Each structure stands twice: as structure tokens, then as C-alpha cells.
Amino acid sequence: MSILSLKNVSKSFGALTVTDDASFDVPEGQALGIIGPNGAGKSTLFNLITGNIRSDQGNIHFQGRDVTKVSAMERCLTGIGRSFQIPQPFEKLTVFENLLVAATHGRNLSERDVRDDCADVLERTELIKRANVPAGQLSLLERKRLELSRAMATQPKLLLLDEIAGGLTEGECQALIRTIKDIHAQGVTIIWIEHVLHALTSVVERLLVLDFGKVIGLGDPDEIMASKEVQEIYLGIEV
Amino acid sequence: QGAKIRLGYVSPQSGPLAAFSEADQFIIDGFLRSEAGANFEVIVKDSQSNPNRAAEVAKELIIDDEIDMMLVASTPETTNPVATTCESEEIPVISTVAPWQPYFIGQQGNPGDPGSWRPFDFSFHFFWGLEDVISVFTAMWNQLDTNKSVGAIFPNDGDGNAWGDPNVGFPPVLDAQGFNLTDTGRYQNLTDDFSAQINAFKAANCEIVTGVPIPPDFTTFWTQAKQQGFNPKAASIGKAILFPQAVEALGDQGHNLSSEVWWSPTHPFASSLTGQSAGDLASGYETATGKQWTQPIGFVHALFEMAADVMGRVEDSRDPDEVASAIAATELNSMVGRIAFDGAGLPPFAVQNVAKTPLVGGQWRMKDGGGYDLVIVDNSDHPNIPTGGTMEEIS
Amino acid sequence: MAYTVTTQTPASRIAAILGALVIVVLVALPFFAGRGTIQDMFFILTMLVLAQFWNLLAGYGGLVSIGQQAFVGMGAYALFGTVILWGLDPVPSILLAGVAALVIAVPTAFFAFRLNGAYFAIGTWVIAEVVRLLVAQWKTLGGGTGTSLPRDATRDMWFVEMIEETLGVRSAAARDILAYWLALILALATIGGIYWLLRTRRGLALAAVRDNTEAAKSVGVDAGRMKWIVFLTSAFGTGLAGGLIYMQKARISPDAAFSVTDWTAYVIFIVVIGGIGTVEGPIIGVLVFFALQSLLADFGSWYLMTLGVLAIVIMLVAPRGLWGLLSERTGLHLFPIRRRLTGGKLTASEE
Amino acid sequence: MIWVDTIIQGILLGGLYALFASGLSLVFGIMRLVNLAHGDLIVMGAYLILVLVTLLGLSPFIAVFIAMPLMFALGWVLQKYLLNRTLGDDILPPLLVTFGLSIALQNALLEGFSADSQRLPTNALTTASVDAGPITLGVMPLLTFASAVLVIIGLNQLFYRTALGRAFRATSDDATTASLMGIKPANIFATATGIALVIVTIAALYLGLRANFDPNIGPARLIYAFEAVIIGGLGSLWGTLLGGIIIGVAQTVGAAINPEWQILAGHIAFLVVLLIRPRGLFPRAND
Amino acid sequence: MALLQTEGLVAHYGDFQALFGVDIELREAETVAIIGANGAGKTTLMRSIAGVLRNEAASVSFDGAPIGAQAADEIMAQGVAMVPEGRKLFPSLSVEENLLIGTYGRKTEGHWTLKTVYELFPILAERRHNPGTALSGGQQQMVAIGRALMSNPRVLLCDEISLGLAPVVIKDIYKAIPQIKAAGASMIVVEQDIAQAMAVADRVYCMMEGRVTLSGTPDNLSRDDIHNAYFGASH
Numbered sequence A: 001m002s003i004l005s006l007k008n009v010s011k012s013f014g015a016l017t018v019t020d021d022a023s024f025d026v027p028e029g030q031a032l033g034i035i036g037p038n039g040a041g042k043s044t045l046f047n048l049i050t051g052n053i054r055s056d057q058g059n060i061h062f063q064g065r066d067v068t069k070v071s072a073m074e075r076c077l078t079g080i081g082r083s084f085q086i087p088q089p090f091e092k093l094t095v096f097e098n099l100l101v102a103a104t105h106g107r108n109l110s111e112r113d114v115r116d117d118c119a120d121v122l123e124r125t126e127l128i129k130r131a132n133v134p135a136g137q138l139s140l141l142e143r144k145r146l147e148l149s150r151a152m153a154t155q156p157k158l159l160l161l162d163e164i165a166g167g168l169t170e171g172e173c174q175a176l177i178r179t180i181k182d183i184h185a186q187g188v189t190i191i192w193i194e195h196v197l198h199a200l201t202s203v204v205e206r207l208l209v210l211d212f213g214k215v216i217g218l219g220d221p222d223e224i225m226a227s228k229e230v231q232e233i234y235l236g237i238e239v
Numbered sequence B: 001q002g003a004k005i006r007l008g009y010v011s012p013q014s015g016p017l018a019a020f021s022e023a024d025q026f027i028i029d030g031f032l033r034s035e036a037g038a039n040f041e042v043i044v045k046d047s048q049s050n051p052n053r054a055a056e057v058a059k060e061l062i063i064d065d066e067i068d069m070m071l072v073a074s075t076p077e078t079t080n081p082v083a084t085t086c087e088s089e090e091i092p093v094i095s096t097v098a099p100w101q102p103y104f105i106g107q108q109g110n111p112g113d114p115g116s117w118r119p120f121d122f123s124f125h126f127f128w129g130l131e132d133v134i135s136v137f138t139a140m141w142n143q144l145d146t147n148k149s150v151g152a153i154f155p156n157d158g159d160g161n162a163w164g165d166p167n168v169g170f171p172p173v174l175d176a177q178g179f180n181l182t183d184t185g186r187y188q189n190l191t192d193d194f195s196a197q198i199n200a201f202k203a204a205n206c207e208i209v210t211g212v213p214i215p216p217d218f219t220t221f222w223t224q225a226k227q228q229g230f231n232p233k234a235a236s237i238g239k240a241i242l243f244p245q246a247v248e249a250l251g252d253q254g255h256n257l258s259s260e261v262w263w264s265p266t267h268p269f270a271s272s273l274t275g276q277s278a279g280d281l282a283s284g285y286e287t288a289t290g291k292q293w294t295q296p297i298g299f300v301h302a303l304f305e306m307a308a309d310v311m312g313r314v315e316d317s318r319d320p321d322e323v324a325s326a327i328a329a330t331e332l333n334s335m336v337g338r339i340a341f342d343g344a345g346l347p348p349f350a351v352q353n354v355a356k357t358p359l360v361g362g363q364w365r366m367k368d369g370g371g372y373d374l375v376i377v378d379n380s381d382h383p384n385i386p387t388g389g390t391m392e393e394i395s
Numbered sequence C: 001m002a003y004t005v006t007t008q009t010p011a012s013r014i015a016a017i018l019g020a021l022v023i024v025v026l027v028a029l030p031f032f033a034g035r036g037t038i039q040d041m042f043f044i045l046t047m048l049v050l051a052q053f054w055n056l057l058a059g060y061g062g063l064v065s066i067g068q069q070a071f072v073g074m075g076a077y078a079l080f081g082t083v084i085l086w087g088l089d090p091v092p093s094i095l096l097a098g099v100a101a102l103v104i105a106v107p108t109a110f111f112a113f114r115l116n117g118a119y120f121a122i123g124t125w126v127i128a129e130v131v132r133l134l135v136a137q138w139k140t141l142g143g144g145t146g147t148s149l150p151r152d153a154t155r156d157m158w159f160v161e162m163i164e165e166t167l168g169v170r171s172a173a174a175r176d177i178l179a180y181w182l183a184l185i186l187a188l189a190t191i192g193g194i195y196w197l198l199r200t201r202r203g204l205a206l207a208a209v210r211d212n213t214e215a216a217k218s219v220g221v222d223a224g225r226m227k228w229i230v231f232l233t234s235a236f237g238t239g240l241a242g243g244l245i246y247m248q249k250a251r252i253s254p255d256a257a258f259s260v261t262d263w264t265a266y267v268i269f270i271v272v273i274g275g276i277g278t279v280e281g282p283i284i285g286v287l288v289f290f291a292l293q294s295l296l297a298d299f300g301s302w303y304l305m306t307l308g309v310l311a312i313v314i315m316l317v318a319p320r321g322l323w324g325l326l327s328e329r330t331g332l333h334l335f336p337i338r339r340r341l342t343g344g345k346l347t348a349s350e351e
Numbered sequence D: 001m002i003w004v005d006t007i008i009q010g011i012l013l014g015g016l017y018a019l020f021a022s023g024l025s026l027v028f029g030i031m032r033l034v035n036l037a038h039g040d041l042i043v044m045g046a047y048l049i050l051v052l053v054t055l056l057g058l059s060p061f062i063a064v065f066i067a068m069p070l071m072f073a074l075g076w077v078l079q080k081y082l083l084n085r086t087l088g089d090d091i092l093p094p095l096l097v098t099f100g101l102s103i104a105l106q107n108a109l110l111e112g113f114s115a116d117s118q119r120l121p122t123n124a125l126t127t128a129s130v131d132a133g134p135i136t137l138g139v140m141p142l143l144t145f146a147s148a149v150l151v152i153i154g155l156n157q158l159f160y161r162t163a164l165g166r167a168f169r170a171t172s173d174d175a176t177t178a179s180l181m182g183i184k185p186a187n188i189f190a191t192a193t194g195i196a197l198v199i200v201t202i203a204a205l206y207l208g209l210r211a212n213f214d215p216n217i218g219p220a221r222l223i224y225a226f227e228a229v230i231i232g233g234l235g236s237l238w239g240t241l242l243g244g245i246i247i248g249v250a251q252t253v254g255a256a257i258n259p260e261w262q263i264l265a266g267h268i269a270f271l272v273v274l275l276i277r278p279r280g281l282f283p284r285a286n287d
Numbered sequence E: 001m002a003l004l005q006t007e008g009l010v011a012h013y014g015d016f017q018a019l020f021g022v023d024i025e026l027r028e029a030e031t032v033a034i035i036g037a038n039g040a041g042k043t044t045l046m047r048s049i050a051g052v053l054r055n056e057a058a059s060v061s062f063d064g065a066p067i068g069a070q071a072a073d074e075i076m077a078q079g080v081a082m083v084p085e086g087r088k089l090f091p092s093l094s095v096e097e098n099l100l101i102g103t104y105g106r107k108t109e110g111h112w113t114l115k116t117v118y119e120l121f122p123i124l125a126e127r128r129h130n131p132g133t134a135l136s137g138g139q140q141q142m143v144a145i146g147r148a149l150m151s152n153p154r155v156l157l158c159d160e161i162s163l164g165l166a167p168v169v170i171k172d173i174y175k176a177i178p179q180i181k182a183a184g185a186s187m188i189v190v191e192q193d194i195a196q197a198m199a200v201a202d203r204v205y206c207m208m209e210g211r212v213t214l215s216g217t218p219d220n221l222s223r224d225d226i227h228n229a230y231f232g233a234s235h
């Protein structure tokens, strides 16, 4: 059964069509990678799925329910978690409090109930040492980790990750891959936008290619990467 | 005794009502210089024309300055919060310069229900009432040949509601005297347009206008009336044209506007403190300040006369009950006439707390060199106050 | 090893002990202080309540209202209405004052929440004007003239006789003391309540929404609901304060009860001077405001000029207020809300 | 016929409100600055004209031209050295600072001129009227309305026909990017407030001729001016005129029904317009 | 000598440090490309040079004079114009007005006038009276470039001028670069599209996390170098 399904979703900003008639399904438990050039509309697609922006057309179903008109907050409660490409920490709250907000509201539990879960997430993302530091003081990499941690703290069924591997050292990147695989192994469906292809392909089972808001390819990562079209538009520098 | 008697005095020294207290300093200085005044200390507080502030400073005077008696003047916005505070603090208070109805009824819980009205134990007031101003105005109008159709502009404030009150205000009396009143309702102060009223007055063919607006509103009204071709024969207005500056602000449109006159330099009264006549007091003020005399001068002066008189008759100025009884027993010939709480001319419920002072009618006449003079044109209720002319139509 | 969460700091523990002492002194104040002090404290406490609620609204909820006088006035008029028209005792009527404010807050919110920023500010101001003008048409309560509380009602108020007897004071003083104690209860409940709210997950959500609304929504925070909670709570508390203030004044008029300067502008002044977005700020602010008023109020327009200039200077020099300045320098928090994770892997090396 | 008169009077009143509001609209539109001292600045302008009239024995209509450059300079300095420092996303600093300015100004005027109400010297023009069929219209209200329209036409010309106007619009859209064009936003803002105070001076002339003024009269009209600006739509000057007219007409129509509802009707009209169009009648596309 | 140079440039957003001592230089008539992943600090660098973010006076110098502490309008008046990321057209202004406003702070005679800009991007002449924001992304980018050119700058800073544009459109825009250089401007181009950057640049700097991690000419930088600099490690 597919956990998420988009049907003919479109979104324009003024004259610019950023999402153009996108339709695809994500089976429950799958890890899907999204690639595409800068400005292709990848982040916008996330915003549409999470409800941070509303689509102009089309329908979005999550777990069989039509969530097209449902608010971002409610979509989170039904199990969609996300990270932002440009980290959006609650700057005046500490790292731990950032997670507390997500865990208590995203799961509708009391602080006491989620305390250990939050600590656990912080251990896994190696932010535990920074738990009591205001998020505004974090470095870029730490902010990205916080994005991932905060999304994990809501214990989503569908986790959307937007470029969280950029700028990591090889070691960090491997650790990140392990963490994500771990989450995936627990049955969480993952959609991951990433430019660092080797990281992406080592996790995802399917790859979606976006260009000018259009889905121009969807399928097995190797096949997608091998297709000429993708080579041309995405890996332009490689050929 | 040694210790001086402490008087608290609240008035609006700043804010929109400040014109009422322009003479305060002059009067208080005079009082303290007088023989009786030497026993007193006067603590003055500014209400900033704000009723909240008036109540606050009244309380400060009572509690922090431990005054023996409170004096307060100038519009219900000042007298009422102060009097209410004093009454509940059980400190004697004498107030003035507010018609007695807004003072008395305005402090009752439910002004609409006369059955619930209660007299005060510590609060006393001397001034005239609406019945007087109605009588003066109608007497002035009766001097002219008119169709007896009157248009009224009464705002939704302490004065306006009292003047327009269907029981104690203008409507029943005018009705009884055969005047036809067009009252369009209580507008808010600082209204910028009076076309509605002007249209209604024109429709009713009003030849007389009355009301108790604040000065800027009357200017707006009067200017618009002229612009829209509404030219009544008489305009008898309370409050707005009390002060010469306000009339001067009308340019040459102020000529022959009429108003109630509670005090003037020609009033045949003298101070019980200094023996000065009304004329002396006014000219003293004019030389001291270089400003034209205004009506509140006499009443503020009388307020301090009252203080001296009352305190002269008590054993212990710190005993509120004794002071209150002394006030109630007052019979004083003051700068504003005789003050006595004997109930003369008053309904039973107000007898205990109110003393009435005389009221006559006057008209503003343009002087040759610019500026206006207030000329008394009607004294039918108080013939002892001389007139300076007769009522003229607004040309 | 297990993790634990604390919010206390050594400073806050000392502050708590001192705070408890202050509360004891404040409760006992009528037994040894003069009426003047009680009066001043009543003023301070009621302004503090207004300031705390405005701070909750603007400092935590991001809702900059300049129409709080609507709730003060509504509360006050509700109190006068119930006392004069229904013959209820003023003390329980205070609660109804809060309820009345709440009742008009609901349609106000429906309308005002459609607006943002400056529009919201002006919109709330206009609504307060509308309420004032409507109340000014309420003839049974004096219309534009205003009215006074019947003396019988204030004289026989609940607890007054008891206080008269216990403390051996006159009835006017007893009423002041009663009003003071009510104000003290209200102020303590307000500060306690707001502090409690900030320490719940709702408080966390408020902070999150303030930092980044979009991200807050994405982690399941109901930003809209937070706005409602904050707005209605402030309205209720402001209404209670309004009722209490006018119970003590015993005289009301629309212009006074709905004064934008007295009940909103000065309150904003207090909060901003003290430090917006902190529980401590309004406390400092109200003390400064009171000090200024007692020192300068007799200078009439010079006082107001000073106040105006001070508002400008503070905003430019210390935009986060006096408390902001202090806590930036010292890291001091009397009402700490930061949750610190300790134990587990954090035990070994703490910062 | 009375209804026609009522509406025309309302429109003319709207002209007055629009005149009060235009300066506010300019400042609010360009820099989102809520200036609570606007009303007091108008009153100050009236006193300035009064002083010039008394000292130099000029007609107010001449004195206003001397007052204008003075007020421009005041506005420029005020914005450059005070108000610019309050600009930003947070609306509180400007609110508090202009509130402080408002009470400081009011009380300074009170100290300087006392609470006595004043009026600019009037002449036959003040009460002159013209007959338009069965309706009589005051010359002064017509002049006020015409001035409001002229001010708005003038501002529109400035805005859409000059390099300075371009700079105003650009800075208003995005001050940071404007600075990349060599524009000094601080000076642009100062100039805008200077121009706003020139309009304030014109408003002051009519305020002072129309009725009495005293140092405390400023804030009372401020709220109508804000209403006109907001329902007109941020940055739309014609919208401000229309907003003023809506409030003016609502007031006179309300008053014709019952003067008790006069001012209330204006506020209700404001709320209704905002209920239907939360961003005003002519909102700018981009905010 | 370098025309424009940064030395130890740092930048902060509140508590967050975005640049950690960046040293780059631009010589007369040169085109320099800056590449790097999202959030590397490229835009921050551009904004610091242009004066949107203020710095130590000595950290940026132009023509030998320290300009780091100057405001954007002062820097622009000396001839450093910027095409900001995201185009940032003024929505209240028409296309032509958007172009004209480019001359507000610097009215230098030179090659670029309304006429020559319209020649460079003919489509803009057709749409001159439209609001700038009604144009397609590529056309908007042309306006943004034209606007910067109108002041006849000596240095042109271009931040991600190909972002979100179709390859054909990108080609159109990049076609303009030789003409811009020919008219006498030196350029710093921020690009994420590495191939594009390599094609136009005389030299390339690669940034990562607020630091320059690699620099050189397109010829002597290997793909692996770039990849390492870009993503931190190879696989």
C-alpha cells in the first residue's frame, strides 16, 4: 500500500511553475531519493507534501486520507516529519528544547514522556554534547543535524529530508548514512533530497528526478542514473 | 493650635480643561496672603483633565497628605471622581463649577432610577442647576420675537446628558413653556460634522439654538451652520463660549452669542475674606496676569472663602463629622452671592448637599478694537445683579 | 544512566526563597504599613497585572495590541453593572468582570486575527473604541456621564467588616486593604500562572512559534490555537484587573475606563522599559513607572514630557529593556524556563 | 434631498480625513512606520502657522508656505536621527517611540502655548458658501477637499514621474536591494517624512481654520487617519482618499440616522471593510 | 595589483558565524567564479563585498582603498554593482524603471545605457512597461543584470544568475557575459553549476562552510579536487 500519493499536483509562484503536474506514489516503508538541478522544485515539492505551502491543483493523499487542504500542523500529527534545507532552528531554545517542542507537540505527549526519547535521538545524531546550547549558536553542520534530530523527534511515519549531507566529511557522511538506514530499518518511509549522490544511492530504493517541476524519471536508482536524459540535465558536469 | 489646617485642592491644570484653572494660582496666593488664609496650608494637585487621575490624586491628598478638607472645582469630570473618593473616605469635600444635577445625579449608581438616589454625608456643592440655566435662556429668548422653535446640541457627556435629560433637563421645561425642541440625540465629543443636526434644525425651522458642547465642537457646528445657510436669531450656549478666547476663536461670528453668566465683575458681591468687590477681584487678576477675567475666578475664590468660613466655625478641623456639620450649617455672603445649604430652590433629595448660587444671562459683544465683552442682558431671576443691555438678535 | 531535566539554577533557588519572603511581607503589609503604602501597592500590583498580560500577549504571543483598554473597560463596566443592576456583591463580581472581558474577546479575536502587525494593532484599537462608544450609549449605567458604585454596596462588601475588626481600622481603610489583598492574589496568580504556562509544553510552543512559526507548525505546534489561548487569557486577566481597579475607584465613566493612554500606552511603556518577553521585565518596569510618577507627577506637563522622552531613550538605548540589559550582562534569570538536560552522557563533561 | 446633502457633506468630511491621513499614508506606505505622533504633529503645524501669523501679520494662507520648509526640515531630522533607528520587522519600537514623541510634543505645546483653545484668524471665506441647486456647500470644506485631491495628485506625480519617486517605491519594496542601487535608504526615509510633514502643514492649515485647536486635540483624529490609510490599502494614496471618504460618509449617514451613532458608524465601516478585505481596498501586490 | 580583494573577511548572522577569514582577489578585466554547496557562504561573501553586511574597513579593499566598513550605497557609487541572488526586482517598478533605478547612485557615462541594455536583451524592450515581476524568471534575471549594468560598474558581482533557469535561458544569459567584459567590467560570478562556472571563469574559488577550500584556474583544477572541496571527501 502506498503511504503517500500525489496526483497531478501543480504549484506556481507568479509566472514561474515550480511544480508541474507531479504524480507519484510512495509505498509504505520505502526510501525514495529525489534529485534534480538547483531550482528544479525539490524543496517546493516537500513544502507541498508537508503543507507549508498549498498546491494550486491536484491532490495529496497520506495513508489513504486526502490531506490536500490539511494544515502543516495536522499533517505533522498524522505522521509527516521533515527537515528544512535551510535550517530553521528555534534559535532561542536549546537543542534539547528544540527536540522537546517537536516531541511533545508532534506526538502529543507530556515532556516527561518524551524526555528520554529526545536524549536518545540526540545521542544518535551526536548532538548530545550540545543539548543545552541555544540553537542560535550552532554551526551550520550542527544546525543540519538538529534539523534531522528534530524531525526524528516527532517519530514520523514519513520522514522528509532536504539536503542534509552537503558539506559533511566522509566519516560524518557514513555516520549519517548509518543513522538514516537505522531509521529506515524501523519501517519509517523516507524521502530524501540530496546532491551527494553516493550517500543517497547507498540508502534509497527508488530515485525520482525532477526538472522544471516535472517528474522526468522515477525508478531503480541505477537505471535512472544511467538514463541519458538524467545524465544530461543533472550530471551535466560529468559528461 | 500651632499646626496649620490642611486643604487639598484638585483642579485640571493641564489637559483640555486647563482653562478652568488658569486663575488657581492667583486665587490661592491671594487666599494665603489674607488674614484667615494664614492658618491654612493648601496642597494643590493636577487632575490632568483625566477623571482617573483626579480620583488618584484625591486619594493621595487624603491618605498621604492627610488633609482636613478637600476643595475641588471645574466640570463634573473633575468634581465627581474627587467627591466620590472623599465620600467613601469620609473626608469633607466642597465642590463647585458644575451644575448640581450632573454633580448629584451623576454620582448615583443608577441615574435613571430616582428611587435609588441617596444623599451624601461628606460631600457638598455650590453652584446653580439646570432649572436656572433653562430659566435664564428662556427669559433671554422671550426678549426676542421668535417662532419658539429650538434646536439643541447636547453631547454624550456629563453636562450634555443632564441638559438633555427628559426629566430634569431642558425638554420638559421647554415643552411647558411652549417651545418646540428639536433634539437629535447625544453625539460624541470631538465630532467633525454637524450636518445632521443642521439639516434637522433647518427642517424644523429653528430660530433658536442651545446646547452645551465643548469649544472646538461649537466652532465646528457654528461654522458649518453658517456655511450651510442656517442662521438662527439666538444661540444660547453653555460651556463652549465660557471663555473669551473661545469666542475670539470664532472670529466675527461670535457677536451676540449668548450664554449663562454665573459671575462677572459687575456682580454686586464682595469677598468675605478680603472685602474685595467682584470688580476688584477681576481687575486684580487682569493686572496680575495680563489676561482677561473669566467666570471661574469668582467661584474658585468662593471655594476658599468657604474653607475659611467653615474652619472658623469648628473646634477640631481634623474631625470630619464636625467639619461636615459645619459645612451644612454654612450661611456665607461670598464673592458669588449667598451660600447656604438651606434647600432653597431644590428638590428634596438634593437639599442636604447642594447650595444654589444666582445665575443670569449674558451676550458676547464685539469690541471696537477687537475682542469681546460679556454683557449681562437678563436678570429676571436675580434682579439685584445689574444688566448692561438687552438681548439682541444675531444679525 | 538516566537523564533528568531541571529548570532551576542556583540563582533561581535563591530568588525563590527571597520571593517567598517578599510574598510573606506583602501579605502581612496591612498589619504594619500605612494606608499610603497600601494605596501605592495597589496601584503597582494592578498595573503589574495589566503589564504581565500585555507582555504575555505581545512578548510571548507576538500580538501587539493597543486595544487592551477594551477589556479593562468591559471588566469595569461589568462589575458596575452586576453591582448596580443585579445587586451582587462587588467581590464576586470581579470574576464576572473577567468573564465579560472574555465574552467580548472572542468576537474581537475572530476579527483581529485576520490582521497582522500594524493592522492588528490599529484594528484592536478601533475595536476598543467601538466598545467604548457602545458602552457610552448604555444609559442605565450613566452613558457618557459615567456613574458611581452605590455606597451601600461598597460599605457592606464581603470581608470588609472582618478586616475592620481584625485590624481595627476604619471602613475606608478596610476597603483599601481588601482591594490590596485581592490585587496581591491576582498579581501572584498572574505571575504564577504565566510562569507555569511558560514551563509547560504550551510555553515551549509559544517560544517556538515566536522564533520560527513555519518550523513550529511543521513539528506539530498548533500556532493558531496558541494565539487564541494567549489572547483569551490576557483578556480574562485584564478584565479581572479592570474590575478590581474600578471596584476600588468606585467611580466610572467610558472615557476613563476605556482610556488608551492609561490602560494600554502606559502598560506598553512599563513592559518595554522593563524588558518585553520576560516575566521579570514588567516587574522592573512597573517599579520604574511608579517611581517616576511619585517623583515627578506634581510637575504636570513636565512629568509627561519626561515620560515621553524616557520612552524614546530607552527604546533606542536598551531595546530589550532594563531587565534585558541586566540579564544579558549577568545571565541572571529569576524565573528560569530553560530546560537543562543532565545525566546520561552529559554527566561527565558539562559544558 | 437631505440624503444627497448628507452624502455630499460626508464626502467633503472625507476630504478632511484624507488630508489628515495622506502624510501618514506616505510614511506608513514607504516604511511601515506607525506614527502615533502624527496628530500631534498636525497640531504643532497649526501652532507654527499661528505663530507666523501673529508675529509677521500674514494671512494663514501665506504663512503656510513659510511653515512648509520648516516642517520639512523637522521631518527630515526626526526621521534621520530618531525614527530610522526604530525601523525593522518589530512594530513595537516605532510604536513606543512615536507614543513618547506624542506625549512629549503635546506637553511641550501645553507648556509653550497653554491649554487655551486657539484658531487661525478667519475671514469671510470661513463661512462663505456656494449654492449647488438645493444644497448649500461651504467654500472651506470644498477647499479642503480640493486640497486633499491636489495633494494626492501631487504625491502621485512625485511617485510615478520622478527619479525620487522611483527611489521611494524601490526602497519601500526592498531597502537592502535599493542600497545596492546607490540609494541611501536612511535619506530616502528622511525625505519621505519631510514630505509627509509638508502635507501635515497643509492639514494643519485646515485644522486651524476649521475649528479651535489646543495642544491635546491631536490624538482624537489620529484614529480616523489610520482607518483611512488602512482601508485604502497600504501605499495607495487614492485608496487613502477613498478610505477617508468612506469614513466621512459613514459618519454623516450614521449621524443622519442618529447622532449617537455618528462616530461609531465610521468605525463600523472600517471594521466591515477590513472584514471583507483584510488588506484594504487597493492593497499592493507584494506584501 | 588586485582590483578588489578580501582579506580575513568574517561575517556573522547574530550568533551564527557564516564566514571565517575569506581571502579572495579579483584582478582588472578578470572573471572569477565562486562555487560551493548550498549554505557555503557564497552569498554572504557577495553581500559583504557589496556592503550589505558591514565589516572591518581593511577586510575588503577596492582599488587599493579599504571599503569594508562602507555602506552599500557608497560602495556602489565607486563602481561595484551587484546582481543579487534571487534577482530581487522591485515589484512596484516597471521593467524600464527597474533599469533606470540602477543609475540612481552612479550616473557614470559609459557603454551601458537603456539603449545598449535593450540591445543586449532585446526582449526587455518589448516588455519595458510591464511590472518587473510579471516576467519569466530568465527575463527577470536579464532585468537584474541590466539594472546593475546601468551604472557602468567597474566590478560586477553576480550571485547565482542561472539559478532555477532552463538551460536554453541560461545559455542566453551567459552569452551576455563576454559583452559585459568587453565593456570593461571585471566580474565575480557565484555559480553552483560547476560546468558553467568553469566555462566563464579565469579563476575559480571553491567555498565550503564559510572558508575558501580550493582555488585555481579551471585548467589546473581536477574534477576530484573540486569534488573534494565541494563535498568534503571523495568516495
Ligand SMILES: Nc1ncnc2c1ncn2[C@@H]1O[C@H](COP(=O)(O)OP(=O)(O)OP(=O)(O)O)[C@@H](O)[C@H]1O
Pocket (backbone or CB within 6 Å): A013, A016, A018, A036, A037, A038, A039, A040, A041, A042, A043, A044, A045, A085, E163, E164
Ligand atoms: N515562496 C516562493 N516564492 C517565489 N518563488 C519561489 C518560492 N519558493 C521557491 N521559489 C522558486 O521556485 C523555484 C524552485 O525552488 P525550490 O527551492 O523548490 O528548488 P530546489 O529544487 O529545492 O532547489 P535547490 O537544489 O537549490 O534546493 C526556484 O526558482 C525558487 O526561486
Ligand SMILES: Nc1ncnc2c1ncn2[C@@H]1O[C@H](COP(=O)(O)OP(=O)(O)OP(=O)(O)O)[C@@H](O)[C@H]1O
Pocket (backbone or CB within 6 Å): A086, A087, A140, E013, E016, E018, E036, E037, E038, E039, E040, E041, E042, E043, E044, E045, E085, E160, E192
Ligand atoms: N539572514 C540570515 N540569517 C541567518 N543565517 C543566514 C542568513 N543568511 C544566510 N545565513 C546562513 O549563512 C550560511 C551561508 O549562507 P549563504 O547564503 O551565504 O550561502 P550560499 O553559499 O550563498 O548558499 P546558496 O547556494 O544556498 O545560495 C548558511 O548557513 C545560511 O543558513
Ligand SMILES: CC(C)C[C@H](N)C(=O)O
Pocket (backbone or CB within 6 Å): A195, A196, A197, A198, E227
Ligand atoms: C559531483 C557529484 C554530483 C557526483 C559525484 N562526483 C559522483 O560521482 O557521484
Ligand SMILES: [Mg+2]
Pocket (backbone or CB within 6 Å): A042, A043, A044, A085, A162
Ligand atoms: Mg531545495
Ligand SMILES: [Mg+2]
Pocket (backbone or CB within 6 Å): E042, E043, E044, E085, E159, E160
Ligand atoms: Mg547563495
